[in-house]
Amino acid sequence: xxxxxxxxxxxxxxxxxxxxxxxxxxxxxxxxxxxxxxxxxxxxxxxxxxxxxxxxxxxxxxxxxxxxxxxxxxxxxxxxxxxxxxxxxxxxxxxxxxxxxxxxxxxxxxxxxxxxxxxxxxxxxxxxxxxxxxxxxxxxxxxxxxxxxxxxxxxxxxxxxxxxxxxxxxxxxxxxxxxxxxxxxxxxxxxxxxxxxxxxxxxxxxxxxxxxxxxxxxxxxxxxxxxxxxxxxxxxxxxxxxxxxxxxxxxxxxxxxxxxxxxxxxxxxxxxxxxxxxxxxxxxxxxxxxxxxxxxxxxxxxxxxxxxxxxxxxxxxxxxxxxxxxxxxxxxxxxxxxxxxxxxxxxxxxxxxxxxxxxxxxxxxxxxxxxxxxxxxxxxxxxxxxxxxxxxxxxx
Amino acid sequence: xxxxxxxxxxxxxxxxxxxxxxxxxxxxxxxxxxxxxxxxxxxxxxxxxxxxxxxxxxxxxxxxxxxxxxxxxxxxxxxxxxxxxxxxxxxxxxxxxxxxxxxxxxxxxxxxxxxxxxxxxxxxxxxxxxxxxxxxxxxxxxxxxxxxxxxxxxxxxxxxxxxxxxxxxxxxxxxxxxxxxxxxxxxxxxxxxxxxxxxxxxxxxxxxxxxxxxxxxxxxxxxxxxxx
Numbered sequence: 001x002x003x004x005x006x007x008x009x010x011x012x013x014x015x016x017x018x019x020x021x022x023x024x025x026x027x028x029x030x031x032x033x034x035x036x037x038x039x040x041x042x043x044x045x046x047x048x049x050x051x052x053x054x055x056x057x058x059x060x061x062x063x064x065x066x067x068x069x070x071x072x073x074x075x076x077x078x079x080x081x082x083x084x085x086x087x088x089x090x091x092x093x094x095x096x097x098x099x100x101x102x103x104x105x106x107x108x109x110x111x112x113x114x115x116x117x118x119x120x121x122x123x124x125x126x127x128x129x130x131x132x133x134x135x136x137x138x139x140x141x142x143x144x145x146x147x148x149x150x151x152x153x154x155x156x157x158x159x160x161x162x163x164x165x166x167x168x169x170x171x172x173x174x175x176x177x178x179x180x181x182x183x184x185x186x187x188x189x190x191x192x193x194x195x196x197x198x199x200x201x202x203x204x205x206x207x208x209x210x211x212x213x214x215x216x217x218x219x220x221x222x223x224x225x226x227x228x229x230x231x232x233x234x235x236x237x238x239x240x241x242x243x244x245x246x247x248x249x250x251x252x253x254x255x256x257x258x259x260x261x262x263x264x265x266x267x268x269x270x271x272x273x274x275x276x277x278x279x280x281x282x283x284x285x286x287x288x289x290x291x292x293x294x295x296x297x298x299x300x301x302x303x304x305x306x307x308x309x310x311x312x313x314x315x316x317x318x319x320x321x322x323x324x325x326x327x328x329x330x331x332x333x334x335x336x337x338x339x340x341x342x343x344x345x346x347x348x349x350x351x352x353x354x355x356x357x358x359x360x361x362x363x364x365x366x367x368x369x370x371x372x373x374x375x376x377x378x379x380x381x382x383x384x385x386x387x388x389x390x391x392x393x394x395x396x
Numbered sequence: 397x398x399x400x401x402x403x404x405x406x407x408x409x410x411x412x413x414x415x416x417x418x419x420x421x422x423x424x425x426x427x428x429x430x431x432x433x434x435x436x437x438x439x440x441x442x443x444x445x446x447x448x449x450x451x452x453x454x455x456x457x458x459x460x461x462x463x464x465x466x467x468x469x470x471x472x473x474x475x476x477x478x479x480x481x482x483x484x485x486x487x488x489x490x491x492x493x494x495x496x497x498x499x500x501x502x503x504x505x506x507x508x509x510x511x512x513x514x515x516x517x518x519x520x521x522x523x524x525x526x527x528x529x530x531x532x533x534x535x536x537x538x539x540x541x542x543x544x545x546x547x548x549x550x551x552x553x554x555x556x557x558x559x560x561x562x563x564x565x566x567x568x569x570x571x572x573x574x575x576x577x578x579x580x581x582x583x584x585x586x587x588x589x590x591x592x593x594x595x596x597x598x599x600x601x602x603x604x605x606x607x608x609x610x611x612x613x614x615x616x617x618x619x620x621x622x623x624x
Contacts, residue, residue: 001503001510003496010498010539311494315450315508315555316483391453392492394443394567 003321004328007305018297019336025290026341029283029366032141034349036279041357043272046093046110047263049167052118053242055235056088056249057257061257064093064230065170065263066270073227075253075259081247085239089117090229092183095171100143100151107143109176111183111229118233121209127162133179140163142174153294154189158182170271172354180229188226231332287366290337291373298330302381309385310392319386326381334374338367368387398461399562399595400426400449404470405458407444407618409471418444420618424579426511431586433606435445436615442599443567443586445615449597450486451478463562483511485549487556487594489585491568492605494613501551502536508558526554530584553584557592564588566598570605578605592619 008015039320047065055064056071056079063069073090080088092111097104112119115131121129121138128149130136137158140146142165149160158178169175174305192197204223206215236242248258258266268276302309309322342363349356399609407419418441424430436442447453448460450528460468463485464468466477490567495504502523509519527533530550549569556564566585582598582605589596598609606612614621 001499001507003498008496168403207565285524305498308496308498308511310489311488311496312507314478314488314510315452316479316481316486317511335581346564391443393446393490394446 001288002328003325004332005302007325008332010327011057015333015336018293018333019057019340022290022293022297022337023069023340023344024292024332025286026366027344027371028288028340029286029354030341030345030358030363031349031352032279032283032286033362033366034358035352035354036283036289037180037357037359037362038172038355039279040268040272042168042355043170044264045167045173046170047260047267048093049122050119050233051260052089052233053236054246054249055258055260055263056232056234056253056255057230058256059250059256059284060313062258062266064091066266068227069230071230071251071255072225073184073229076232076254077250078227079232079234079255080251082239082245082252084248086237087116087118087233087235088231089113090180091119091231091233092187092229093252094183094187094230095169095173096153096186098108098252100145101149103144105143106171106175107140107174107176108171109178109183109186111178111187112233114179117180118235121162121164121166122161124164127160128181129162131161131175134182135159136161136179138164138177139181140168140176141165142168142172143176153178154186156182156185168355170267171172184226184228188228190272212219215278281348287369287373290370291377294333294374295329295336295376297333298326298378298381299384300385301329302326306384306388307392310390311386314389314390314393320368322385323382324383325376326357327375330374330378331371334370334377338370342367397428398425399430399463400424400597401459401461403448403459403461405448405455406458407441407453408456409446411478418618419448419455421449422448422620424449424613426563426595426597427596428577429589430595430610431608432595432597433595433609433612434599434615435601435603435606435612437527437601440615441618442591442601442615444596444601445620449563450488451482464501466579478600483508484559487559487561487564487567489552489556491571493540493552493572494544495548495551495555500537500539501532501543501547501554504540505554505558505584505620512559514559522558523554526557527551529557530554536571539557545572546558548578549573549577551582551586553581553588556614557588560592561594563593564596566596568600569598570600570602578602583605 036052057063057069057070061067076090077087079085090113095108097106113342130138133158135158137160139160145160147160150157167175204220206218249255249257279353350357402424405419405422409416409418418521429512434442448455457470466474469595475552505523505526516595527536532547532555535547568580586608
C-alpha cells in the first residue's frame with residue numbers, strides 16, 4: 001500500500017503548489033546552467049569561428065578579446081615575412097552602439113582583410129561575403145537586418161550583402177563584419193568640431209618652437225594615426241614549427257603570441273571567470289534554498305501525520321514502512337519539482353534575452369544534486385518520525 | 397487457552413526521592429474469549445498497564461507470557477520481535493479512533509493486512525467480510541473525515557480485527573461516543589471475544605459500560621484488585 005501517494009492525494013492542492021514553487025527554483029537553477037554555458041559559448045564563439053594557428057597581439061597583453069591590444073597595422077607584413085608563416089592578416093575588433101533600423105543597437109564590429117585575409121565569416125547562410133573594399137557589410141541575424149538593407153555607420157552607409165549566424169560577440173551581441181579600412185574609419189572617425197579643436201591644439205604646441213608657416217607644414221604629419229589594429233591572425237605553412245614561429249615573433253617583433261587553445265584559456269580564466277563563479281554561487285545558493293524548502297515542507301507534512309505514524313508503529317508497522325512514507329513524499333516532491341522546472345525551461349529558454357545553452361549533461365548533474373538534496377531534505381522528517389513513540393497513539 | 401499471563405509486574409519511573417511506582421506486583425491472566433475490564437481513576441496506572449500489556453513499555457520487573465511465548469523475563473525483554481507480535485497477534489482500539497486520515501475506511505482495514513503480507517484478493521475478501529460484519533461496508537470508500545464518530549469506531553474495530561488477533565486492547569473505546577453508540581460498541585466487543593475466541597482487555601473509567609464482562613479489575617495506586 002503506497003501511503004505516501006494516498007497522503008499526497010488528500011493534500012494535492014498543497015502538493016501541487018509546493019511542486020510549482022520549488023519547480024520555479026529549479027527552473028532558475030537550470031536557466032543559470034544554460035546561462036553559464038551560453039556565456040562560455042558566446043565568449044568563445046568568435047575565437048572558435050576565427051580559429052587561426054596563431055594570434056599575434058601587443059606585447060604582454062592577453063588580447064584582443066580578453067584585454068585591449070593595439071598595434072600598427074603595417075606589422076602584419078613583418079609577421080608574414082617570418083619563415084613558416086603562410087598568411088598574416090590584420091584584425092580589428094571593437095564594440096559600438098549605433099542606430100540601426102531606428103533603434104539603438106549594441107553590437108561588435110570585426111574588420112578584416114576582405115581579399116583572402118583571415119578573420120572573416122566562415123559560414124554565410126544568406127547572401128555572400130564582402131567582395132568590395134568599401135561600404136559592404138555582413139551581419140549576424142541578431143542585428144535584425146535583411147539583405148540589401150542600408151545601415152549608416154559614421155559618415156557612410158553600408159549595404160548588408162550577407163547574413164551569418166555562426167559567431168556572436170563575447171558580450172552576446174550581434175557581430176558585424178566590415179573591411180579593415182571601413183572598420184578603422186568607423187572606429188576612428190571624429191566629428192568636424194573635434195578635428196578642428198585637435199588641429200588648433202597641435203598648432204599651438206608647434207608654434208612654441210616653430211614659425212607659423214613651418215608649423216602649418218608639419219601639422220598633417222603629426223595627426224593621430226588611424227592605421228591601428230588589435231591583432232594579427234597567422235596561418236602557418238604545413239609542417240611549420242609553431243613554437244619556433246612564436247619565438248621568432250616574440251623575440252624580433254616584440255609581440256605576444258597565442259594559439260587558439262591559449263586564447264580560449266585566456267578568456268575562460270579572465271573575462272569569463274567572474275561570471276562563471278558568480279553563476280556557480282547563485283546555483284549553489286538556489287539549490288540550498290530548494291533543499292531547505294523541501295525539508296520544511298516534508299517536516300510539516302510529517303508533523304501533521306505524527307499521530308498516524310504513532311498508530312502505525314503501535315499496530316506493528318516496521319520502521320521501513322515509516323521511512324518509505326517520508327522518503328517517498330520527499331522524492332515525489334523533488335522529482336515533481338525538477339520535472340516542472342525542466343519542462344518549463346526547455347519550453348521557454350528561447351525567450352531569454354541572453355543565449356541559454358541547455359546541455360543534457362548539466363540537466364543530469366542538477367537532477368542528481370536535486371535527488372541528493374531530496375534525500376537530505378527528508379532527514380529532518382525521518383528523524384521526527386522515527387523518534388515518535390507508539391504510546392502517543394493512546395489517550396484522547 | 398491462556399493468551400496473556402502477567403506475573404509480578406512492576407513499573408517504576410525515576411529513582412531515589414523522585415521514584416514513582418506506577419504499577420506494583422501486577423498479576424493478570426486472560427484466556428481466549430475472555431472479556432476483561434480494567435477500571436480506575438486518572439493516575440491509577442491504567443495507561444501504564446496498557447502500555448506494558450501491549451509491549452510498548454518495558455516493565456521494571458515481572459514476567460509477561462503472550463500466546464505461550466515468554467516476551468519479558470524478570471529483568472528484561474526475552475529478545476522476541478515485539479513489533480511482529482503486535483502486528484500479527486494484537487489488535488488496538490483507541491479512544492479517538494485514530495484512523496489514518498488519508499486512507500479510506502477500506503484502506504484503513506487493509507493496512508494491517510499489508511503489514512503481514514496479505515495482499516490481493518485474499519486481503520480484499522477479508523476487508524469486505526470485516527466491513528460487512530461491522531455493518532459499514534456501504535461507507536468503505538469514504539475518508540475518515542466523512543464518517544461519523546460511531547462509524548469511525550466501527551472501522552477502527554474492523555482494523556483491529558483484520559489479522560484475527562489473539563489479544564485486543566481497547567483504550568477507552570466509548571469515551572468519544574454517546575451512551576447508545578458506546579453500548580453498541582461494547583456489545584460488539586463481547587460478540588468478537590466469543591465468536592473469535594480473542595482475549596479482549598478494555599480500559600475504561602465508565603462503569604455503566606461493563607455489564608456482562610467476564611472479569612473486572614480495579615487499578616488503584618498501581619495495584620490491581622480483581623472484583624469478579
